[in-house]
Amino acid sequence: MAEYAFRGTPSILGFCSGAVAGLVVITPACGFVTSTGAVIIGVAAGLIPYLACWKLKSAAGYDDALDTFGVHAVGGTLGALLTGFLASAAANPNLTADPAKANGLAKLVTDGGLWVAQLKAIGITLCMAIVGTTIIAYLVRAIVGLRVPAEVEVSGLDLVEHGEEGYHTAGQL
16 A cells, blocks of 8 residues: 555555565564554554665665565564554553562553663664674675676576576566
8 A cells, every 4th residue: 555655556566565564563562462553553564664665775775676674674673662662461461560460571561661671672683683694694705605797687587597587577478
């Protein structure tokens, strides 16, 4: 719907990416939010990752053919943050304010500080992901390289690697 609203036409890739983004964004919150919270998360999941894939990717100029960063990194971060704001004892009785049953998470929910804890967790997760990805990228670059030769990229990886074209344009059908 976001793609249709902003660009005037929907696509299969947009549909699939939107479905995955919805799952990614709700996952951190799935056992902790009410149906109202889930609807709020659903609307945010339909807009924020889409805008990241459309605007952020073009503004930053990074190479992401399947929009994995916009869907998973932006969507996952959004889901973790929204969990901090929308987690509710009404959705999960383990988050009760009853002192006899309260745990650390329940105290954060009842005191309204869960979003701060979620921000800390997001920061730690981002640091680990960036450091881990950097190490892996340097290892891959040293062993096999990160890019294919320019002529292979122009010809198309699907054709060169698999002997078939993955995407057909209207003129080729």
